[in-house]
Amino acid sequence: MSSPTIPISNPQTLSQPPIATPAFRTFLSRLSISIRQGFSQRRPWYELIDRSSMARPDSISEAATRIRKNLSYFKVNYLTLLALILAFSLLSHPLSLLVLLSLLASWIFLYLFRPSDQPLVILGRTFSERETLGILVVSTIVVIFLTSVGSLLISALMVGFALVCAHGAFRVPDDLFLDDQEPASAGFLSFLGGGASSAAVAAAPAVIARV
Numbered sequence: 462m463s464s465p466t467i468p469i470s471n472p473q474t475l476s477q478p479p480i481a482t483p484a485f486r487t488f489l490s491r492l493s494i495s496i497r498q499g500f501s502q503r504r505p506w507y508e509l510i511d512r513s514s515m516a517r518p519d520s521i522s523e524a525a526t527r528i529r530k531n532l533s534y535f536k537v538n539y540l541t542l543l544a545l546i547l548a549f550s551l552l553s554h555p556l557s558l559l560v561l562l563s564l565l566a567s568w569i570f571l572y573l574f575r576p577s578d579q580p581l582v583i584l585g586r587t588f589s590e591r592e593t594l595g596i597l598v599v600s601t602i603v604v605i606f607l608t609s610v611g612s613l614l615i616s617a618l619m620v621g622f623a624l625v626c627a628h629g630a631f632r633v634p635d636d637l638f639l640d641d642q643e644p645a646s647a648g649f650l651s652f653l654g655g656g657a658s659s660a661a662v663a664a665a666p667a668v669i670a671r672v
Contacts, residue, residue, distance in 0.1 A: 503537040514633045528629035534637045535629075543621040550617035557610045564604050568597055 508514075518524035532539065551558040571581060572593055581588045588596070605611040 503541070504535055506538065508637075509535055509538050509628070509632075514635075515631050516633050518630055524630040527632060527634055528626055530634040530637065531629035531632050532625075534634065539625045539629075542625065543618065546621040546624075547614070547617045550613055554609075554613055557613050560604055560608070560610055564601060567600065572597055 518527060551561065575581065581593050605614070
């Protein structure tokens, strides 16, 4: 007498396929290196808050000139200040922070670094690449423009830019060694160019595979 056969079920996947770990690790590694290289250009904070170098500008044109020079010299410090203000705003609103982190995780795990040969299956329903991208884009628009998250981000950035411009206008740049700096045409975010390029190179294979 043969033993009874134990039925073997083959349940459908209820969540997304695992993330493409090597590509994701490469992305994080290059991003970390780029951030460290950017922070290596940070100026001493005592130069930023030196009260003896503060003076009211005599005209709007002088204020604009000071802002341009100070942005070029203190660009990393200013970006750090903006990041701190943004982080403080998000930490003071945990729900908004949770929503943003969930949105970022959705882009990473469901699209950017998900293996292209593994379809997305949720609750037994298979989603195509276009459907996945469309849902993510719509979700991003809703979160950023139709909820309090967008107003929180805009408010924090406006406060940060106002503080940066105020400091740049009142900080006399005469004691700064501007000759050693990169050309002004490089822009306020020039040091992020390398980081953006490295991140794009790491993420390119995952994106190109879906085009």
